Amino acid sequence: MRILLMGHPNVGKSAVFNRLTGARVTESNYPGTTVDYTKGRVRIEGDSFEIIDVPGAFSLEPKDKAEEVAVKMLEENKEAVAICVIDASKMERGLYLALQVIEKGYPVVIALNMWDVAQDKNIEIDVEELEDILTVPVVPVTAISGEGIRELALRIKEASLVKIEKIIEKAGN
Amino acid sequence: MLDLEQRWELIDKIAKRTIKFGKYRHTLKDAIAEITVKPLTGIPIAIAVLYGFWAFFVAFAGFFTDGFLVKLFDMHWLPWLQEVFPAGKESWLYYIFVGDPLADNCFEAFGMLTSGLFVVIGVVLPAIVAFYLVLIVLEDSGYLPRLAVLIDTVLHKIGLHGYAIVPSILSLGCNVPACTACRILETKKQRFIMRTILAIFIPCGAQLGIMLKVIPETVGWVILYLLAGYFILGFILSRIVPGESPELLLDIPSYQRPTFSNVGRKLWVRTSSFFTTAIPFVLLGVIIINVLHLTGVIDWLATGLGPLLSGWFGVPKETVGALIVAFLRKDLAVAQLSAIEMTKYQMVTSVVLVSIYFPCIATFVMLLKEGGVKGFLGSLAALVATVFLYGGLLHLIWILLGVA
Amino acid sequence: MRKKLSEMMYGEEGIVKSIKESLKGKIAGMGIRVSKKVKMQTKQPIKGPVVIIIDKAETSLGLGLADKILVEVRDEDSVNGSS
Numbered sequence: 001m002r003i004l005l006m007g008h009p010n011v012g013k014s015a016v017f018n019r020l021t022g023a024r025v026t027e028s029n030y031p032g033t034t035v036d037y038t039k040g041r042v043r044i045e046g047d048s049f050e051i052i053d054v055p056g057a058f059s060l061e062p063k064d065k066a067e068e069v070a071v072k073m074l075e076e077n078k079e080a081v082a083i084c085v086i087d088a089s090k091m092e093r094g095l096y097l098a099l100q101v102i103e104k105g106y107p108v109v110i111a112l113n114m115w116d117v118a119q120d121k122n123i124e125i126d127v128e129e130l131e132d133i134l135t136v137p138v139v140p141v142t143a144i145s146g147e148g149i150r151e152l153a154l155r156i157k158e159a160s161l162v163k164i165e166k167i168i169e170k171a172g173n
Numbered sequence: 174m175l176d177l178e179q180r181w182e183l184i185d186k187i188a189k190r191t192i193k194f195g196k197y198r199h200t201l202k203d204a205i206a207e208i209t210v211k212p213l214t215g216i217p218i219a220i221a222v223l224y225g226f227w228a229f230f231v232a233f234a235g236f237f238t239d240g241f242l243v244k245l246f247d248m249h250w251l252p253w254l255q256e257v258f259p260a261g262k263e264s265w266l267y268y269i270f271v272g273d274p275l276a277d278n279c280f281e282a283f284g285m286l287t288s289g290l291f292v293v294i295g296v297v298l299p300a301i302v303a304f305y306l307v308l309i310v311l312e313d314s315g316y317l318p319r320l321a322v323l324i325d326t327v328l329h330k331i332g333l334h335g336y337a338i339v340p341s342i343l344s345l346g347c348n349v350p351a352c353t354a355c356r357i358l359e360t361k362k363q364r365f366i367m368r369t370i371l372a373i374f375i376p377c378g379a380q381l382g383i384m385l386k387v388i389p390e391t392v393g394w395v396i397l398y399l400l401a402g403y404f405i406l407g408f409i410l411s412r413i414v415p416g417e418s419p420e421l422l423l424d425i426p427s428y429q430r431p432t433f434s435n436v437g438r439k440l441w442v443r444t445s446s447f448f449t450t451a452i453p454f455v456l457l458g459v460i461i462i463n464v465l466h467l468t469g470v471i472d473w474l475a476t477g478l479g480p481l482l483s484g485w486f487g488v489p490k491e492t493v494g495a496l497i498v499a500f501l502r503k504d505l506a507v508a509q510l511s512a513i514e515m516t517k518y519q520m521v522t523s524v525v526l527v528s529i530y531f532p533c534i535a536t537f538v539m540l541l542k543e544g545g546v547k548g549f550l551g552s553l554a555a556l557v558a559t560v561f562l563y564g565g566l567l568h569l570i571w572i573l574l575g576v577a
Numbered sequence: 578m579r580k581k582l583s584e585m586m587y588g589e590e591g592i593v594k595s596i597k598e599s600l601k602g603k604i605a606g607m608g609i610r611v612s613k614k615v616k617m618q619t620k621q622p623i624k625g626p627v628v629i630i631i632d633k634a635e636t637s638l639g640l641g642l643a644d645k646i647l648v649e650v651r652d653e654d655s656v657n658g659s660s
């Protein structure tokens with residue numbers, strides 16, 4: 001199994017990658033820090049998986065060279081599981097990309113990163129409800145402190161394919 | 174697949190059921206965000222920040238180099254080495270490793286273990302540690318995107334947009350990662366312009382550090398001349414390179430207090446990569462130069478290129494050695510200039526030449542890797558033209574001022 | 578009153594009404610979409626970019642891009658009258 005970290009720029013993909021693998025990829029507070037992919041390995045319950053830190057992309061129609069790399073990684077790894085990293089304080093836009101990845105037919109786990117920031121801003125997110133609607137694992141994470149990283153790793157195996165129609169149906173009622 | 178409207182509609186439904194926005198407290202971060210991006214307050218702040226950056230860099234590097242490391246190297250290391258080095262003072266081994274037996278400072282000795290180590294550890298190391306420290310704080314705070322907004326209009330004049338400030342500033346640390354960072358620009362044209370002007374005109378941290386030490390009084394002028402070149406070449410390229418220069422579209426993150434652990438980790442990663450990549454090259458550079466000296470190649474080149482160097486650029490023919498090392502390491506090249514007899518003005522020209530003439534080999538490889546053969550040849554053509562015209566222009570300026 | 582995003586004044590607030598098709602997908606990832614509340618944070622001089630706030634997050638757009646977005650702002654003159 002190969003795992004891809006997908007998400008908008010600056011949502012903390014590299015931070016999640018570093019916590020999961022022990023690597024030292026650059027993390028900076030501006031979009032576009034990562035412009036090329038980095039491979040690493042993560043151990044989950046005794047098994048070792050390949051995980052790839054990918055440049056951030058605002059959409060799946062790349063606007064610059066870094067986003068091209070991200071979209072290419074996704075296209076080239078049809079069998080991969082995607083961890084969609086979302087900035088919890090900007091969840092709506094994050095879901096936009098996550099839904100696109102789901103629609104493209106990737107098994108997805110959602111990491112609601114920057115959980116600490118969302119709490120500081122008094123944003124309350126009902127994780128259980130969200131999980132119920134999306135029917136994919138949703139894990140609150142604060143990558144800089146490492147909170148939630150373990151759970152995220154443990155739940156990667158639960159990622160499964162979802163039909164978008166099912167999500168629409170669940171969201172509807 | 175859903176279309177855009179359907180997808181947003183779905184998200185609206187999901188959001189309604191899962192997100193509650195509590196009361197939003199206006200914080201200090203919001204206030205800082207506002208004043209740093211509004212032009213009236215933001216521009217003075219930007220100038221203050223950049224000046225502060227420079228001032229810290231100078232003070233920190235100066236404190237360690239002049240206050241401590243120079244003494245260590247000149248008063249203890251050099252005499253000790255001259256004393257105990259096993260090979261005789263006339264031997265070529267002594268020449269390569271220790272250098273001039275009469276030298277009383279590590280700059281002029283020019284042996285691998287004297288000048289080589291002194292340049293790397295005594296001068297450049299403190300400089301880049303200082304530089305990276307501030308740079309990392311800038312990166313982690315979230316200030317760079319705001320700087321990008323403020324400077325957008327100016328950079329449009331050279332076919333780029335505000336976000337080109339990111340590769341430009343990274344480049345002051347090291348040109349190599351900056352070349353890759355050009356990928357955040359949208360079009361081929363923008364990336365080409367950016368790579369070319371940064372490789373030619375932006376001195377890296379190592380070079381800045383050594384310049385501070387070798388030409389403390391004129392370093393400001395050198396930087397100004399390079400900065401002007403950055404804009405002039407950018408302007409010309411933006412007119413002749415085909416392609417689009419799209420507008421700025423930039424997500425601005427909120428400010429964050431840089432964390433100790435991330436700053437520390439990045440500083441460590443970059444400093445240790447300096448140790449593994451720069452030090453071997455500097456030491457190798459000293460050996461190569463000394464071997465070329467011993468075998469007479471430098472003299473031969475100096476005689477051959479002398480007319481060009483002194484006629485066109487107005488610098489002594491001995492600078493040819495520095496220009497050769499500049500391939501490997503610019504910091505070493507500047508250090509070498511310090512040992513050559515010349516006027517203040519010739520020194521400025523030489524340092525400018527070392528800067529604009531050929532990026533170091535590592536950057537060179539990046540230009541090829543990122544630009545492809547075509548982009549690479551384009552950058553090369555711009556470079557050759559720049560060296561002759563812009564380098565020659567400085568000589569002309571000195572002539573007109575009557576100081577050449 | 579409807580105007581282009583690029584014509585909004587400092588501090589003015591409005592609701593996004595329409596976005597040119599070519600731009601929609603590009604800025605979706607930045608959370609800019611029809612029916613969102615938008616506030617003009619600053620406009621840079623000499624035709625510089627604008628900085629807007631949507632969902633408490635700042636985004637900067639070149640003036641030409643801001644031209645492609647229409648917003649509904651409250652009409653100053655008709656605050657008391659009809660909308």
Ligand SMILES: Nc1nc2c(ncn2[C@@H]2O[C@H](COP(=O)(O)OP(=O)(O)OP(=O)(O)O)[C@@H](O)[C@H]2O)c(=O)[nH]1
Pocket residue numbers: 007008009010011012013014015016026027028029030031032033034035054055056057113114115116117141142143144145313429435
């Ligand atoms: N407060 C907080 N900050 C975080 C968290 N995760 C990451 N950050 C910070 O957010 C910034 C962006 O993190 P990165 O890991 O570089 O983001 P990225 O998604 O890799 O960004 P790109 O490489 O540009 O796509 C950095 O300054 C991190 O320190 C978190 O959970 N909480």
Ligand SMILES: [Mg+2]
Pocket residue numbers: 013014015026027033034054055056
């Ligand atoms: Mg990253």
